[in-house]
Amino acid sequence: MNSLPQGSRPNPLFLRDEEIRQGIELLFFAYRDFTSDADAVLARHGMGRAHHRAIHFIGRRPGMTVNELLSILRITKQSLSRVLSQLVTEGLVAQTQGTRDRRQRLLSLTDDGKELERQLSGLQRARVTRAYREAGAEAVAGFRAVLIGLIDETDRETVLATVDKD
């Protein structure tokens, strides 16, 4: 955009590469600030981002199994286990035995968990809302389209099914 030397005849290949690199950096900076929002709240509760991610997805998909959560987060069960048992111990997440398959432990937020989720997502929602409002509806559509394109083709369907819940 405003990176073009005025009046020059830019090499289209260079332009493309420069445009791409700018996108990569914007993604870095936006994500850096975006994730920083919840940290203060988390620190007060003695938790980290891993807890936030678990709380977020359990909140959005109550009744999800441990396996489903694992494949969304793309971490090992050993890693999740630490986080999850902490959340259960502190009364933020409840586990109920699966009905169809009694080996499963269906995950859901307790009232305390919902309250924390609301606190945690508050700042992030405010940030995204502000950015959406400033950029306008068309920009939002483009934003979404590019993000979807950035996701691995193999699990784009799965992700969209998760994002557009039911």
Add this chain to the structure above:
Amino acid sequence: MNSLPQGSRPNPLFLRDEEIRQGIELLFFAYRDFTSDADAVLARHGMGRAHHRAIHFIGRRPGMTVNELLSILRITKQSLSRVLSQLVTEGLVAQTQGTRDRRQRLLSLTDDGKELERQLSGLQRARVTRAYREAGAEAVAGFRAVLIGLIDETDRETVLATVDKD
């Protein structure tokens, strides 16, 4: 989008919140896959993402000082120190004494460092290029506008100066 129960008269407040939450999740998934690209290459060199970030920004702004890099990455000098001295030891990053202020150590990539940078960014550039091509020019403009809106207002100027170099 397709999350609206067909034929219902959706509450605009609910819609807004749902739309925002979808954006938050798309950002998570896109960034998750986006950052996974370089890991294989990094692992072969016995390095992690911290090294990648340092290499990336040094590559884009040769001659930058340690302090500048610190404020971009938003980590402590102790954290950067480990990474940086590793990169210097392995001959990927060169430090030259500042001319204006001889306390400064200006950072730049060696030829080996440039080669690694090229390898590392290759997959990411390919991913972003694909997403841009699929989504189209208008979508890209929207993508950029929203990302800029997500960045902290306080350092939006700084970031844009960094992204649009010179």
Add this chain to the structure above:
DNA sequence: AATACTACGTCAATATCGCTGACGTAATTG
């Protein structure tokens, strides 16, 4: 010239979050 500040590096201790490997239990499936 003495003082204060800055840029950078480093030592030490700590926490989070990810990993692998191994083992166990309960429930389901063939």
Add this chain to the structure above:
DNA sequence: CAATTACGTCAGCGATATTGACGTAGTATT
């Protein structure tokens, strides 16, 4: 009954981040 699956857990490790304290060289101020 045997194999597989869902989940948990113990043990150890590595990468990345943190805070706090200290040192050294160079710059700026008084």
